[in-house]
Amino acid sequence: MVDFSASHQRTSSASDYVALLKPRVMSLVVFTGLVGYVAAPGAGDWVLGFAAIFAIAVAAGASGALNMWFDSDIDQVMTRTRTRPIPSGRVDREEALMLGLTLSALSVVTMQLAAGLLAAGLLAFTIFFYAVVYTMWLKRSTPQNIVIGGLAGALPPAIAWAAKTDSLTLEPMLLVAIIFFWTPPHFWALSLLQKNDYAAAKVPMLPVTHGARATRVQIFAYSLLLAPLAFAPVFTGLGGMIYAIVSALGGAFFVFLAFRVLRSNAGEGVAVEDKQARNLFAYSILYLFALFAVILAERGFA
Amino acid sequence: MSEPVVLTPEELKARKRRNLWLAWSIVAFVLLVFAVTVSKMQALSLLGISQ
Numbered sequence: 038m039v040d041f042s043a044s045h046q047r048t049s050s051a052s053d054y055v056a057l058l059k060p061r062v063m064s065l066v067v068f069t070g071l072v073g074y075v076a077a078p079g080a081g082d083w084v085l086g087f088a089a090i091f092a093i094a095v096a097a098g099a100s101g102a103l104n105m106w107f108d109s110d111i112d113q114v115m116t117r118t119r120t121r122p123i124p125s126g127r128v129d130r131e132e133a134l135m136l137g138l139t140l141s142a143l144s145v146v147t148m149q150l151a152a153g154l155l156a157a158g159l160l161a162f163t164i165f166f167y168a169v170v171y172t173m174w175l176k177r178s179t180p181q182n183i184v185i186g187g188l189a190g191a192l193p194p195a196i197a198w199a200a201k202t203d204s205l206t207l208e209p210m211l212l213v214a215i216i217f218f219w220t221p222p223h224f225w226a227l228s229l230l231q232k233n234d235y236a237a238a239k240v241p242m243l244p245v246t247h248g249a250r251a252t253r254v255q256i257f258a259y260s261l262l263l264a265p266l267a268f269a270p271v272f273t274g275l276g277g278m279i280y281a282i283v284s285a286l287g288g289a290f291f292v293f294l295a296f297r298v299l300r301s302n303a304g305e306g307v308a309v310e311d312k313q314a315r316n317l318f319a320y321s322i323l324y325l326f327a328l329f330a331v332i333l334a335e336r337g338f339a
Numbered sequence: 340m341s342e343p344v345v346l347t348p349e350e351l352k353a354r355k356r357r358n359l360w361l362a363w364s365i366v367a368f369v370l371l372v373f374a375v376t377v378s379k380m381q382a383l384s385l386l387g388i389s390q
Contacts, residue, residue: 047350051360084378088371143368151375 053127057105057136058098066097066193069216072329073194073209076275076336077201088151089200093193096144096160100189102137103168106130108176114238117231137168152200159196163189180243183228187220188213194329208275211266212332218263219325222256222295226318229253229304230311249304256317260295264288267328277335280328287324294320 070093074086105112105123109130112118122128141164149157171186179185191213198209228235228242229252235242244252268284270276276284294317303314346354 047346048353049357050353051357054357054360082378082382084374088375091371147368147371147375150372150379 049122049127053122054132054136056122057102057128057133058140059101059104060098062101062190063094063097066190067094068326069212069329070094070193070197072333072336073197073212074201076194076208076212076332077198079201081201085151086201088147089156089197092144092148092151092160093196095140095147096164097193099137099140099144100164100167102133102140103164104172106133106137107168107172109133111238111240115231115234117234141168148196148200153203155203155205156196156200159192159199163192163196166192176240178241180241180246182241183224184221187217187224190220191216208270208273211270211273211275212329215263215267215270215328216325218259218266219321221259222263222291223318223321223325225252225256225259226298226303226314226321229298229314230318232304232306244304249302252304253299253301257292257295257299260292264292270332275336276332277339280331280335283327283331287327291317291320291324 067090070090074081074090105121108118109121109123112121113124118124123130123133141161145157145161145164148160167186167189171182171189175182175186194212194216195205195209198212199205225243228244229249232242232244232249236245243255265288267288268276268281271281271284294313298313298317301313302310304311
């Protein structure tokens with residue numbers, strides 16, 4: 038166990054607390070939320086829109102802090118997370134819990150003030166789903182953890198849509214579905230690279246429980262679902278001509294990279310073989326960003 | 340009775356920096372709530388005029 042020396046915590050800075058909020062996850066959530074807000078029908082109000090996106094960002098941060106509070110034992114073991122504020126002793130666990138709970142409440146209240154009950158309710162559900170259902174339950178109990186838990190990361194565009202229109206239609210649900218089906222191949226590509234870390238921390242990620250081969254098959258299967266699903270916004274009018282092209286070409290390339298992962302020996306313990314998984318992981322971020330950026334451009338400047 | 344904790348100058352400086360960040364965050368939140376309230380009131384008043 039770490040020696041949480043009090044003097045070490047007494048010199049902690051604001052950036053240590055910001056790190057608890059997982060700023061990189063926050064930036065992705067802000068982006069997809071912004072797309073959901075801009076794509077929703079109506080003129081909207083930029084102050085209320087800003088407050089709604091801000092509330093989503095703070096809620097994501099709060100979820101991150103609650104995750105780090107609960108998972109500090111896992112974070113201590115894994116190389117990728119060992120330098121986080123709690124395992125490195127810069128922030129106390131109880132502080133992370135308090136920060137997470139306080140920001141959760143503030144974000145939901147802010148959303149209620151700015152947008153109304155539907156968006157605030159969805160936001161509260163998202164925090165609960167990530168912190169309790171995913172972090173406390175699924176993550177340690179099933180290899181389907183990131184599949185089901187991915188719903189929390191997928192909901193922000195729908196929350197933002199609801200914040201603007203006070204309703205939910207098929208279109209925001211499509212945006213949610215795209216992120217939901219994007220999450221498994223994205224995270225499993227990463228988990229193939231960090232299989233030993235997850236095994237050491239006793240986290241039942243798919244490569245640990247079912248092996249690398251089964252994970253590669255699942256990655257490919259999900260990519261076959263994702264590519265046509267990501268094209269669906271073209272049929273509802275959410276995506277225009279540019280979206281159709283980007284989605285078709287980008288989706289085809291995603292499937293191609295997933296096929297290369299399938300044919301490789303990624304995750305088998307040979308570093309050179311991991312290259313295909315690394316490529317897919319990097320590309321998956323670009324792919325999702327491109328899809329949402331095109332919707333933002335097409336709907337924002339329509 | 341336990342000994343009172345005596346902070347070093349470095350720890351005092353760090354605490355002051357953290358407190359300043361907290362203060363600015365609270366100010367920013369108050370301003371956000373104010374802006375949201377004004378926006379909501381404007382929207383309601385516009386609705387009243389159109390009716």
